[in-house]
Amino acid sequence: MFDALSIYLRLGWRNLWLHPLRTGLTTAALAIGIAALTFLSAMNDGWMQQIKTNFALTVTGHIQIHARGFEQSRKLADRIDDPAPLLDIVRQVPEVRLITRRVRVSGLASSAGASGGALVYGVEPATEKRMSRLAGFVSQGGWLEPGDDRGVVLGDGLADSLEVGLGDKIVLMATTPQGDIASEVFRVRGLLHSGVMDVDDLTAVVTLDAAQRWLGLGKAVTDIVVRVKDFNAVASATQQIRQLLAARATGEPLETLSWIDIDPMAEQWAEFADAYTWIILAVVILVVLAEVLNTMLMSMHERVREFGLMGALGVQPTQVFVMVVWETVILVALGSGIGFLIGGGLSWWYGVKGIDLTRFAVAFSFMYMDPVVHPLLRTKSIVEILGAAVIGALVSGLYPAWKAARLQPAVALREL
C-alpha cells in the first residue's frame, strides 16, 4: 500500500516542480491566502475570547440562578427567598468552582448636586472579589470590606455624573418588593473603571447585607452566581444544575441561565463569530479551488500524452485518478502548510504581544472588548481551516483527475 502511494507522491512532487514558477506562484498565492485567513480567524477567536471573558467575568459570571422571570422583569418580587439549600445543590456539580449571592436592583443614585440611574449590586465582598473583576477594576480607594454596610463602590462614570469622589455621601433609592420606595445613605469607598461603558456609568456596589436590610429582603437574593472551571464546562454545568434544581421537591420555580443566555448581545456576538468562521472556511475553499483548479487543469492538459502513455503501459484509470488527486493534495498541503506557518506564527507573535487598537477604544468598550487584541489560535479553528483546505484540494483535484482518468490511451497518445 505504502509502496503504491510512494510512487504517486514521487510523481506528484516532481511533476509540480516541472514548472517551478507556476507551482511557486500557486503555492505563494495559496500560502498568502491561508496565512491571511488563519490570522483573521485567530483575530476573531481572540476577540471572542475577550468578549466572553470580559462579559462573563466583569460582572455576570458563568452561570446565574434566579427566581423564574427575574432576568426579564428585574423586579425584586421575583427573588429567591432562601438561597442556602440551592447553594448546597449547586455545589454537587463537579465543574463548579465558586458560588456567590447577589441582590441586583435598578434604582436612583443621588448626591448633593446631582442624581442618575444606577444598577445596584449587593454582593458578598470576599467571594465577589474572586467571582468578578469588579474589585480588580477599582482605580481609586478600595474594595468593600466584609461588614462595611455603609460603603459603596461606584463606577467612575456614575461618580462623575453625581459629582462625587472618595468619602462623599450618596443616597441610593429603589423599589422594595412591596412596592415602596426605600432609600439608604452610603459613603463612597472606591471608584472602579472597567472600560465598559455600561459598567462604569451605572454600577453601584454595596454589601449584600446592606442591600438586604435596605430593601427589606431578609435573607432573599436575586442572583446566585456560579463560576465553573472554564468556558468549555459552562454548557454541561448549566445542564446539570438545571436537572438538579428541577428535581427539588419544594421551593419557588427557578431559571438557570448561562452567561450567553443573559445578554442577547453576547449571544449575537457568538452567532456572528460562528458565521464569520463559516465565511472564512468558505473563502479558504474558494481560494484553494480557484488557485489549484487552474494549475491542475493546465498541468493535466500539458500531460495528456503522458497519461496516454501510462494508460498504454497498463496503469488503471483509478490509479491515474488517485495520482492526480495526490498531486493536488501535495500542492495544497505545501501552500497551506507554508501559509499556516506564516499565519500561525503571526497569530502567536501578536497573541503574546497584542495588537494595540486604543484609538478605537470607545467603540470597543460597547462590546466588552479590550483595545489591545490578542489573536488566539484555537485547535478547533486550525483543524477547520486545514480541513477546509484539504476539502478544497480534493474538490479541485476531482475534476482534473476525472478528466485524466477518462482519457483513452489511443486518443491521448495522438496529442502533441
Next chain:
Amino acid sequence: MALIEAAGLMKHYHSGESELAALAGIDLSVETGAFIVLAGRSGSGKTTLLNILGGLDQPDGGSLSVAGRDMLAMSNSERAAFRLKHLGFVFQAYNLIRVLTARENVAYVLQLQGMPKSRRFQVADQWLDEVDLAGYADRRPDQMSGGQQQRVAVARALATGPDLVLADEPTANLDSTTGEALINLMRHLNEEHGTTFLVASHDPMVIAAARTLIMLQDGRIESVTEQR
C-alpha cells in the same frame, strides 16, 4: 495456437459528414517469436492496427484474440491489466515519464505488476544493462538523447516479460545510425529472448530488418512477405 488471431478488423473515423475507413477488414495471424514489420504509407492504417492489437483502441467490427484472450470482450480496466501483463509498447516519441529516471521508468511497470522494490530496481538495472545504458540509470529523459530514450523504452517494454512488444515508428525521430542500432537491438532481443515484436514503420531500414513484412494500403493488407 497463434499469439494473435484477428479476423475482419474494421475501424472507421468520422469527420463531419465524411467517413474514413482506417481499417477495412484485416485478417492477421501472428505466431510467438515473430518479428513483423507493418509497413505502408502514412494513413495506410499501421498505427490504427497496432493500437487495436494492443487494446488501446476498439475496432468497429471483426474479432481479435491476443494470447488466447478475446480483446473485444474486455472492459477498459481489464484491457489495462492485460496490457500490463502481456504487452510492451515502444512509441515514436515521448515514450518515458519525464519526471522519472531511466531506472524508475523501467521499474515503474514492474511496480505496477507488484514486484518488491529491491527486486524491481535490480531487474530494471539488468535490462538497462541489456540495452547498453548501464551508466544512464539515474538520468531523466531530458538528460538523454532520443536514441537513449528509445532504448530505455525498449528495456521497459521487455522488463515485464511480455508476450508481445508493439512498436510504433520507433526510429522516426532518430538519426539513421541511432535508428539502426535500435532496430538491431530489437532484433537481438527477439532472437535472444524469443519475444514477439510487431513494429509499425515506413523506415526502409526497419523494413529491411523484418522477418515478416506486412504491407498495408488503405486499411487492407496488400502483401505479406517472409524476408529471411
